[in-house]
Amino acid sequence: MIESEQQQKLSETIKNRPEDFVVDELPLYEPCGEGEHVYLCVRKTGITHDLMVRLIAKEFGVKPRAIGTAGRKDRNAVTTQLVSIHTPGEANREVSFSHDGLDLLWQDRHTNKLRFGHLLGNRFDIRIRDIDPIKVTTLQKRLEVISIMGLSNAFGVQRFGNDANNHLFGAALITNKFDELLFLILSGNERHHQFANEGEWKKALDAWPLGNPVQQHVLEALVCGKTSQDACKRISKTMQKLWINALQSHIFNRTLSRRQIDGTWDTLLLGDLAWQHDGGGRTFEVSEEDDLQERAKQIEISPTGPLWGPKMRMPSGDVLKAELEDLVEYGVRDELQQNDKLLAAGARRPLRVPVKNTSIGSGVDEHGGFVRVQFELPAGSYATVLIDNLLTASL
Secondary structure: OOHHHHHHHHHHHHOOOHHHEEEEEEEOOOOOOOOOEEEEEEEEEOOOHHHHHHHHHHHHOOOHHHEEEOOOOOOOOEEEEEEEEEOOOOOOOOOOOEEOOEEEEEEEEEOOOOOOOOEEEEEEEEEEOOOOHHHHHHHHHHHHHHHHHOEEOOOOHHHHOOOOOHHHHHHHHHOOOHHHHHHHHHOOOOHHHHHHHOOOHHHHHHHOOOOOHHHHHHHHHHHOOOOHHHHHOOOOHHHHHHHHHHHHHHHHHHHHHHHHHOOOOOOOOOOOEEEEOOOOOOEEEOOOOOOOHHHHHOOOEEEEEEEOOOOOOOOOHHHHHHHHHHOHHHOOOHHHHOOOOOOOOOEEEEOEEOOEEEEEEEEEEOOEEEEEEEEEEEOOOOHHHHHHHHHHOOO
């Protein structure tokens, strides 16, 4: 099954209704009660992250950049999370607001802006639909195996866009293949795509549906006679970074998949960079003298994979050689190690993560039967990956 079909099927199974996908943040720290930043604990239901930010910014009369969050949450979910608002010089005031899809639970103050990653993890409470509730026994066994071995820390398919190909956009962009990038942006099977394929830029622009700013901006440039490179410069930096991040994520998933196939995704190899799960993300290189397999078995430490970037710490030996070989199919190597404003610095990411406080049961409500799964994951790990493992893994 291709990734886009997999994403659709999984979404239909666990995200029919926002209340079937409940997420509570596990904050890295609590607000101290004073400072220039108002901290709100809000419940978001069925609205996007960006809309939430705009609503709160409007309520406080500030620019969206004054708003801080620890991470982006799914639209089709009920999420409880912290949001910070920078309000320098403003006296303490009680905030009271409620919008459709956004409720205020409590407020406090703190000395710093809430930033991406200021998060221990997330607590999930998910109802799986379109499944016979009596299968809960089988799923419970699978959940027990995941709890013992850890969860493969793959990036979820939602990371790669609706068509599961954002990484291809990133590869074309970072290698300056602008004609290829334009082809990806403007390709499809509808009438407006056909105009673009024939080089009828004005007809394509006039026929293109509204709400597609990337396509509209590049077509406007092409109508004016700009080159493919100049047209691609019209794409927002935010979108360009999203594509390159998708490329980095796809390469990580490729490395993880290879190590799952050869049975070393949970085993430390000579030259590996080991991740300390309780060490704030610190890594260390595995040497011949190390005897670490018992710690690895307890999921205290795990092997890591690459998020390629100019400042990424490199493993050594055969581990590095294999990771470099993973880059071949993408046609990139040096490009991911250059200093580029669009390219993240690079990091190591654990190939697996611990799954804590698990619970599973079944039931029936007005919408039919379901299996209910509860668990905690570290920040940056995907609940959809765990659910996919539950539904597809063999015992």
